[in-house]
Structures are given as structure tokens and as C-alpha cells.
Amino acid sequence: MPSPIEFWFDFSSPYSYLASEQIEEIAARHGRTVAFKPTLLGVIFKTTGGVPLTELVPPKSRYFVLDFERSARFAGVPFRQPSEFPIPTVNAARSLLWLQQHDAAMALRFLHAAFRAYFAHDRNIGEPGVLGALAAEIGADPVALARGAQEPATKDRLKALVDESIARGVFGAPTIFVDGEMFWGHDRLPQVERWLATGPF
Amino acid sequence: MPSPIEFWFDFSSPYSYLASEQIEEIAARHGRTVAFKPTLLGVIFKTTGGVPLTELVPPKSRYFVLDFERSARFAGVPFRQPSEFPIPTVNAARSLLWLQQHDAAMALRFLHAAFRAYFAHDRNIGEPGVLGALAAEIGADPVALARGAQEPATKDRLKALVDESIARGVFGAPTIFVDGEMFWGHDRLPQVERWLATGPF
Numbered sequence: 001m002p003s004p005i006e007f008w009f010d011f012s013s014p015y016s017y018l019a020s021e022q023i024e025e026i027a028a029r030h031g032r033t034v035a036f037k038p039t040l041l042g043v044i045f046k047t048t049g050g051v052p053l054t055e056l057v058p059p060k061s062r063y064f065v066l067d068f069e070r071s072a073r074f075a076g077v078p079f080r081q082p083s084e085f086p087i088p089t090v091n092a093a094r095s096l097l098w099l100q101q102h103d104a105a106m107a108l109r110f111l112h113a114a115f116r117a118y119f120a121h122d123r124n125i126g127e128p129g130v131l132g133a134l135a136a137e138i139g140a141d142p143v144a145l146a147r148g149a150q151e152p153a154t155k156d157r158l159k160a161l162v163d164e165s166i167a168r169g170v171f172g173a174p175t176i177f178v179d180g181e182m183f184w185g186h187d188r189l190p191q192v193e194r195w196l197a198t199g200p201f
Numbered sequence: 202m203p204s205p206i207e208f209w210f211d212f213s214s215p216y217s218y219l220a221s222e223q224i225e226e227i228a229a230r231h232g233r234t235v236a237f238k239p240t241l242l243g244v245i246f247k248t249t250g251g252v253p254l255t256e257l258v259p260p261k262s263r264y265f266v267l268d269f270e271r272s273a274r275f276a277g278v279p280f281r282q283p284s285e286f287p288i289p290t291v292n293a294a295r296s297l298l299w300l301q302q303h304d305a306a307m308a309l310r311f312l313h314a315a316f317r318a319y320f321a322h323d324r325n326i327g328e329p330g331v332l333g334a335l336a337a338e339i340g341a342d343p344v345a346l347a348r349g350a351q352e353p354a355t356k357d358r359l360k361a362l363v364d365e366s367i368a369r370g371v372f373g374a375p376t377i378f379v380d381g382e383m384f385w386g387h388d389r390l391p392q393v394e395r396w397l398a399t400g401p402f
Binding site for chain 1: 386
């Protein structure tokens with residue numbers, strides 16, 4: 001049984017969103033599953049000196065918004081630049097982790113619903129109220145989810161994942177590991193697919 | 202007659218090298234030509250706060266060398282990480298510009314020979330001796346080329362191109378303009394090709 005593809009991401013990363021819409025189909029074509037692992041770019045950037053894409057100097061920040069939109073059209077994924085960007089994603093990440101412990105299918109629905117809410121429908125998933133509404137929309141119990149996200153075990157799990165991502169050299173998102181090989185960026189999906197098809201190249 | 206594809210690059214940019222090996226074929230498939238325009242990332246980075254890829258913190262710098270090599274294999278382009286990197290490319294850029302004024306075909310041979318010398322054969326094209334040897338290898342007059350590269354008109358032309366690249370928002374290399382639309386990075390060639398095939402998308 002080949003190992004799952006590890007998909008490390010942050011809910012406020014537009015390229016993570018684009019890749020999240022494609023990675024499961026790529027994995028399935030090659031008999032793999034995907035392990036979705038949230039991390040926090042805000043914490044990572046403190047250790048790597050990274051800067052959010054839109055906090056760069058104007059020629060870069062302008063280009064990146066253009067590139068988000070064009071890359072989304074290129075990939076055939078609905079996208080709308082959120083009016084608040086970036087946002088704190090710790091609550092969304094904890095919610096996902098709690099669901100992953102209790103209902104794997106529900107967790108997947110939550111992941112895609114949260115990404116789409118933020119990057120296609122401009123809903124601020126940093127807000128507890130929006131997360132509660134999303135829970136209801138996918139058939140989860142909003143109260144249980146909000147409580148579960150605040151459990152110490154959930155918080156510890158996110159902290160452990162952030163630490164692991166830093167220890168393994170993750171400096172941006174999405175970062176994808178296939179059999180230990182690291183690929184950074186939505187634009188590396190063609191290389192991920194080649195690796196899955198042929199093995200190391 | 203459709204306008205040429207503008208290919209802005211720096212001779213010490215590995216992703217520029219990879220793209221330089223593919224852009225003419227892409228252009229030809231869509232009835233276009235390529236205008237190769239050297240710029241200087243060292244000057245650009247001073248205005249945009251950019252940092253050479255290998256001067257980043259270790260997790261990033263390690264990843265980028267891995268990515269140069271893997272992206273080269275993915276593209277089928279010979280690549281060997283140069284032992285000195287990055288290097289000053291002002292003389293190589295001026296040599297190219299002088300040749301472009303005098304012999305377009307020779308200029309193209311020089312461009313590819315210089316990129317390959319540096320990124321496939323670890324020859325430091327920042328050295329005048331290496332540029333002289335390259336000139337001889339492609340059938341150019343090394344003395345005339347070295348003199349031409351130092352002419353005030355050649356220096357002015359490079360300065361004007363660097364200024365133009367900054368004015369147009371170039372912050373990294375390669376940067377490709379198709380009918381005014383900006384694409385940054387070797388990994389955007391698939392989007393460049395889509396644009397050439399379909400127009401704006």
C-alpha cells in the first residue's frame with residue numbers, strides 16, 4: 001500500500017486552495033490518498049523570514065493578485081480575491097483537526113467548504129460565526145465543533161503539526177510530500193504527478 | 202503580425218536558463234518570435250527588497266537547489282548547480298546587447314552558449330576570460346566583442362533596459378510579457394502557452 005500524499009497547507013493561502021481542488025484527483029489517478037495537514041504560515045514565517053504575498057512591495061503584491069486570479073482560471077477553479085487577506089486561520093485549522101479525529105468524511109467536507117467559502121465567496125473564515133454557519137451547512141453540529149476546536153488535545157495537535165512542518169523544512173504553502181520528496185507550490189503539481197507516475201526522476 | 206514575446210532575464214537566474222531553452226519553441230508554435238531582454242536582478246532587488254534564491258534562510262535555499270535540479274530534469278534540460286552562484290552578469294548582458302545590434306543570429310548563439318556554459322558546464326561567465334572563450338567558440342571576434350561590450354552606447358542600452366524593467370514592475374526572472382500581459386517564472390510557461398493559443402483567459 002503506497003503511503004498517502006502529505007498536503008501541508010494554511011487556510012489563508014490561495015495557492016493551497018487551488019491545489020486543494022486538484023490534489024485528490026491527482027492522488028486517485030495513481031492509487032494514493034491524501035493526508036491533509038494544516039499548519040500556520042504566520043508562525044512559519046517568523047522562523048524563515050517569510051512575508052505574506054500581499055504584504056510585499058507593490059510591484060510584487062499587484063502581480064500576485066493577478067497571478068492568483070489567472071492561475072485559478074487556468075486551473076478551472078472559482079476564485080475571488082477575499083476582501084480581508086490574509087486572516088488568522090488557527091480556529092479553522094483546529095476545527096478541521098477535531099473533525100479529522102471524529103469523522104473523516106465530514107472533515108473533508110469541512111476542508112473544501114472552508115477553502116471555498118473564503119476564496120470563492122469572500123466569507124471570512126477567521127470569524128467564529130462564519131465557521132459555525134459552515135458547520136451547519138455541511139451537516140456538522142456547530143456547538144460541538146466550536147467546543148472541540150478549543151479542547152487542549154486539539155490545540156496540542158495543531159501545535160505539534162506546526163512544529164513538525166517547521167522541522168521538516170516547510171516554508172510556504174502548499175507543501176506536498178510524496179514518499180518524503182518535497183514539492184512547494186500549486187505550480188509544482190505537474191512534477192508531483194510525474195513523480196507519482198514514474199517514481200523519482 | 203503579432204508582437205514578439207518579451208523575455209526578460211538575468212544570466213545568473215537558473216529559472217531564466219530553463220525557460221530560455223523552451224521559449225523559442227513555444228513562440229514558434231504560435232507564430233511568434235522572442236525578444237530577449239537582459240536586465241540585472243541585483244539592481245532590481247534593491248528597489249523591490251528581493252533576495253537571491255540561495256541567500257535565503259537554509260530551509261528555503263536548500264529547497265531551491267533541489268527545485269532547480271528537479272525542474273531541469275522535468276523540463277529535459279541539462280543542469281548542474283554552478284559552484285559560484287550568483288555571479289555578476291553585467292558583462293555577459295552587455296556582450297549580448299552589443300551582438301544584438303550587430304548580428305542577431307550570433308547574439309542568439311551567444312545567449313544560449315552563455316546560459317549553458319554557466320548552468321550546464323559550471324563555467325563562470327562573470328569572468329572576462331570565459332566570455333572571450335565563449336565568443337571564440339560561437340565564431341565571434343573576442344576582441345571586438347569585449348570592446349563593444351564596453352562602448353558607452355552599450356552600457357547606456359543596458360541601463361535603459363534595467364530602468365524599463367523596473368518601471369514595468371519586473372521583480373524577478375524570467376519575466377515574460379505577451380501582448381502586455383506579465384508572467385513571472387519558468388513555471389508559468391504553461392499559462393504563457395495557453396495565452397498564446399487562446400488569447401486572454
